[in-house]
């Protein structure tokens with residue numbers, strides 16, 4: 001039994017989410033190979049070969065793999081799929097975009113967003129915004145899987161000694177083209193990798209007011225997140241959204257400020273180790289999942305907390 | 312350009328789903344059902360493209376039991392020209408849905424197919440991508456902007472790091488994210504008008520599609536409940552608890 005993990009990267013560095021996907025592949029058992037498809041992506045292939053437990057790295061390098069376009073990446077994965085029973089990727093926006101295309105080309109179901117492995121054909125995944133935990137068994141010969149990164153501890157990025165093998169490139173499908181990217185720049189930790197997250201909701205009221213949230217985040221060395229309402233209102237960029245249809249996070253500490261706690265938001269953060277809620281409405285549902293709840297006005301309590309942390 | 316939009320009847324987003332007591336399935340008895348919210352956004356986008364004079368016809372397709380007629384009527388009340396129900400009482404998993412949609416698309420020959428990025432019941436986030444694969448079409452997933460541009464389509468996509476823009480050839484599949492648009496409210500006169508719009512019914516057999524489920528649900532369980540927490544009276548207590556009790560800062 002061998003698994004292929006499709007690596008995610010920016011042609012320079014391996015995205016740490018890949019280490020969680022490799023961990024899930026190892027939980028299934030058997031050998032694990034990694035596919036690095038990119039453009040000028042040798043450093044990524046070399047890094048993937050260093051990952052603990054990786055048998056070998058298949059490396060396909062061509063201009064049309066530079067931006068992980070699904071139309072080009074999926075046929076490549078399919079062309080390499082033959083020896084593999086499991087094909088996995090992290091459930092990032094890249095994995096979610098590419099893997100169902102792989103699955104359909106192989107005439108297989110995809111098992112999305114797994115949080116556990118029962119056996120080589122049976123997996124656990126949340127459905128209905130995490131309000132139901134499903135155990136599903138696949139009848140397909142190949143299992144195409146995306147992995148919820150928060151559910152699998154990453155394997156070590158070093159200590160491995162996999163071989164790097166060149167993989168034959170497939171042609172450019174010529175269906176799609178990368179035009180550009182507007183990436184959110186921040187010196188704060190990445191949301192899905194952060195130890196501490198401070199999130200703001202509609203209660204924060206404006207983009208300027210988000211400075212209150214950022215001040216607390218900076219004091220704690222935390223990442224900044226948000227509810228859908230805060231993103232929709234334009235207080236913060238889309239990639240800050242935590243929830244059922246945004247990012248799923250599970251930090252050691254999640255501080256929800258001015259967030260009511262809708263099921264869609266809870267779906268993205270309720271596996272955090274410790275949850276703090278600051279909300280002026282003592283009936284807010286967020287208090288139902290909070291370890292520590294503080295009823296009060298965020299514009300008073302959050303600056304006070306920044307001050308208290310100095311003591 | 313003809314636009315086809317896929318709409319799923321799903322649990323209403325305000326309802327909290329629960330597993331059945333015996334763990335065999337999700338308990339959907341007497342649960343309020345609505346159009347999947349992401350599909351509403353897809354419908355809105357189709358209508359806006361048509362209102363801008365860039366679509367000759369908009370068609371909504373739903374797959375499922377008879378009650379999906381209501382979902383299609385909602386799409387038509389929003390403004391879609393006609394509906395197609397592929398009626399079945401079988402469980403339709405994403406790959407099967409993609410195959411059914413492909414069969415409908417081969418009949419209807421649209422140039423653009425819009426779907427929601429994910430249904431809020433099974434949270435699979437697969438059908439649009441699978442459909443694009445089966446058709447050999449490009450895909451613009453998680454779209455927050457769609458623009459026709461010199462014979463193709465420019466799609467802005469919500470990705471983990473921000474926004475990505477891709478250019479797709481037509482025909483293409485696009486899946487909507489939350490920020491693509493804000494769906495309109497349906498007005499009463501339009502609900503009346505929608506009742507007169509054509510709604511055709513097809514069956515899975517007529518389309519010749521194998522919809523056998525590939526995944527079997529072995530168990531539906533409650534997620535682990537969180538231990539109840541406490542309310543703290545002030546910030547000083549909160550910081551003290553985080554430092555000395557939870558030890559997370």
Ligand SMILES: Cc1cc2nc3c(=O)[nH]c(=O)nc-3n(C[C@H](O)[C@H](O)[C@H](O)COP(=O)(O)OP(=O)(O)OC[C@H]3O[C@@H](n4cnc5c(N)ncnc54)[C@H](O)[C@@H]3O)c2cc1C
Nearest residue numbers: 201202203227228229243244245258260264265280281298
């Ligand atoms: C298809 C779909 C997908 C969705 N996906 C997501 C998702 O992924 N993530 C997500 O977050 N949501 C999602 N939602 C939206 C979700 O249903 C809620 O609408 C949203 O989470 C509400 O955000 P909020 O808590 O910031 O706003 P509100 O519910 O408006 O809550 C604001 C809170 O702030 C408090 N407040 C106001 N002023 C102050 C103050 N001065 N001090 C202290 N507290 C204050 C209020 O008491 C209130 O509790 C989705 C919805 C749909 C339909």
